[in-house]
Amino acid sequence: MRVAVPVFPGSNCDHDALHACGTIMGWDTIPVWHQETRLPENTELVFVPGGFSYGDYLRCGAIAALAPIMADVKRHADSGGLVLGVCNGFQILCEAQLLPGALLRNESLRFIHSEVHLRVERADLPFTRAMKPGAVFQVPIAHAEGNFTLDPTDLVDLEARGGVVFRYCSPKGEIGADHVPNGAMNGIAGIVNVRGNVLGMMPHPERAVDPKLGSTGGLGMFQSLLEAFARA
Amino acid sequence: MKVRVSVQLKPGILDPQGKAVEQGLHGFGFEVDHVRIGRLIDMDVPGTDPAEVKAKALAMCEKLLVNPVMEKASIEVL
Numbered sequence: 001m002r003v004a005v006p007v008f009p010g011s012n013c014d015h016d017a018l019h020a021c022g023t024i025m026g027w028d029t030i031p032v033w034h035q036e037t038r039l040p041e042n043t044e045l046v047f048v049p050g051g052f053s054y055g056d057y058l059r060c061g062a063i064a065a066l067a068p069i070m071a072d073v074k075r076h077a078d079s080g081g082l083v084l085g086v087c088n089g090f091q092i093l094c095e096a097q098l099l100p101g102a103l104l105r106n107e108s109l110r111f112i113h114s115e116v117h118l119r120v121e122r123a124d125l126p127f128t129r130a131m132k133p134g135a136v137f138q139v140p141i142a143h144a145e146g147n148f149t150l151d152p153t154d155l156v157d158l159e160a161r162g163g164v165v166f167r168y169c170s171p172k173g174e175i176g177a178d179h180v181p182n183g184a185m186n187g188i189a190g191i192v193n194v195r196g197n198v199l200g201m202m203p204h205p206e207r208a209v210d211p212k213l214g215s216t217g218g219l220g221m222f223q224s225l226l227e228a229f230a231r232a
Numbered sequence: 233m234k235v236r237v238s239v240q241l242k243p244g245i246l247d248p249q250g251k252a253v254e255q256g257l258h259g260f261g262f263e264v265d266h267v268r269i270g271r272l273i274d275m276d277v278p279g280t281d282p283a284e285v286k287a288k289a290l291a292m293c294e295k296l297l298v299n300p301v302m303e304k305a306s307i308e309v310l
Contacts, residue, residue: 059299066296095299102301109248149245149302183246 001229003029004043006073008064013050013087013204020206021047025222034067039076044229046073050087050142050204060103060145061091070096082126082225083198087143090190090200099193099200100158101150106143107183113142115215116181116203118189119169122162125192126228127199131220136173138217139203141181146202148184148191155185166190166201233285234310235277237297240270245302273297282309 003021007014014031022029029047030040039046053064064070070092077083077098085093093099106112115138123133131137150158158164166189168180180187182202190201205218241247247268254267279285289307298305 058296062296062299094301100301102299104246104302105248107246107248109252147246151301 001025001027001045001226002040002043003027003045003047004032004039005029005047005049006034006067006069007031007049008034008051008053008067008092010053010055011049011051011088013089013206016204016206017047017049017086020209020218020222021045024209025226032069034064034069037068037072039069039072043076043081045082045084045225046076047206048073048083048085048089048092049206050089053088053092056088056145059091059095061088061093061095064088064092065095065097074098077193077198080195080197082228084127085198085200086204086206087141087146087202090202091145093198093200098198099191100154100163101148101191103143103145103202104147104149104183105145106147106181111142111144112146112181113140114181115139116141116189117169117171117173117179118166118203119173119175120165121167122165122192125165125196125199126225127192127221128165128224130224130227134173135220136169136171137220138171138215139205139208140215141203143182143202146182146184148182148188148202150185158191159186161194163191163194164188165192165199166203233277233279233282235275235285235289236308236310237273237275237289237293237305238270238308239273239293239298239303239305241268241302242304285309 208218
């Protein structure tokens with residue numbers, strides 16, 4: 001299993017991604033500088049990491065979406081390859097139009113870092129297949145722009161096609177505005193494209209995979225990817 | 233030619249920054265409502281025909297300067 005982690009100026013979760021995929025999962029994980037024009041051969045998963053690419057200039061992710069490596073990430077996605085974008089990675093995938101919507105400033109106007117609970121809405125994806133539908137898991141968030149927004153009509157379409165993968169919830173799995181940390185529409189924490197191979201999410205599963213660091217709530221996603229690749 | 237693109241959040245999109253500034257203004261006793269914060273982008277665009285220059289700026293908006301999910305822009309050739 002080969003994973004490519006694009007690194008932009010200002011990325012700061014690239015090492016979390018490399019640790020989770022490389023050290024913890026034992027996958028062949030390669031950092032790829034944003035100026036490169038090709039992903040490593042036989043890349044199966046592209047992990048677009050979090051951070052503040054290009055200092056969040058213009059809009060979060062807007063400049064990174066135009067980086068040379070992103071053309072090959074799009075090609076990879078178009079040919080059915082898996083792409084996972086976390087936090088700033090999610091913002092980049094939206095700006096690159098690989099995913100619908102946009103991430104606005106948090107409703108509170110504050111940068112939020114805390115543990116959240118997520119409910120699994122889709123457990124049939126390569127990213128979630130080892131999880132149960134409706135299951136709840138705990139992962140950290142750390143962002144100032146995580147307020148997911150979409151045109152009302154497009155939001156209806158997104159929900160109707162099952163595009164929502166994770167929703168913020170209570171520890172027991174209850175949904176409601178009280179459990180949404182950032183004001184995201186419908187409590188949306190993560191979405192997937194129509195084809196099911198490009199997933200973006202604000203929370204950080206890659207920061208919750210190592211018992212030594214205190215939590216392992218994010219492991220389910222990596223076990224899912226492991227299963228998906230074992231079958232491929 | 234000098235071109236000014238002003239980018240605003242679309243109506244209906246929450247603008248927490250605008251809201252915070254509005255509250256700040258209320259704190260000083262100003263009566264204001266619907267404060268919205270946007271972004272001004274000034275640039276020099278080669279060309280002498282305002283219509284052509286405006287068309288170029290529009291293309292820039294579509295490619296990069298504006299995210300149509302949340303923003304709209306107006307273009308002024310100065």
